[in-house]
Amino acid sequence: MSEAKFRLMHTMLRVKDLEKSIDFYTRLLGMKLLRRNEFPDGKFTLAFVGYGPEQDNAVIELTYNWDKPEGYQLGTAYGHIALGVRDIYGICKELEANGANVPRKPGPMMHGTTNIAFVEDPDGYKIELIDLDTMVWG
Missing domain, CATH: 3.10.180.10 (2,3-Dihydroxybiphenyl 1,2-Dioxygenase, domain 1)
Structure with a gap:
């Protein structure tokens, strides 16, 4: 069987409080913090959480924009x-x-x-x- 042309990599969520979000997904939902990257020039941090390595599993990317501390509107298109x-x-x-x-x-x-x-x-x-x-x- 050949490898699929596409693979689901991650879902990205913009978060207001990165530490609180990491705690929720890791402590309460049992995911692991797979990596965390700071981008000072872009003023944002990415944290990837999931149940297994990104190479083999779809994960969640938590994006924290340093200049957007008040949060985001969830909108009506997002499901779950x-x-x-x-x-x-x-x-x-x-x-x-x-x-x-x-x-x-x-x-x-x-x-x-x-x-x-x-x-x-x-x-x-x-x-x-x-x-x-x-x-x-x-």
């Missing part, structure tokens, strides 16, 4: 990032106990049987948690 989990109820309980906002509590999705939940990162970006034990593939 999805993460597969086991024990969605326990995970959501743990996330809330650690201060995360879970605006959509775990339960069956509308018009389906897969259990889902939504958590928000420090900037309000939505992350869908999908219960792999109830996921219907295909």
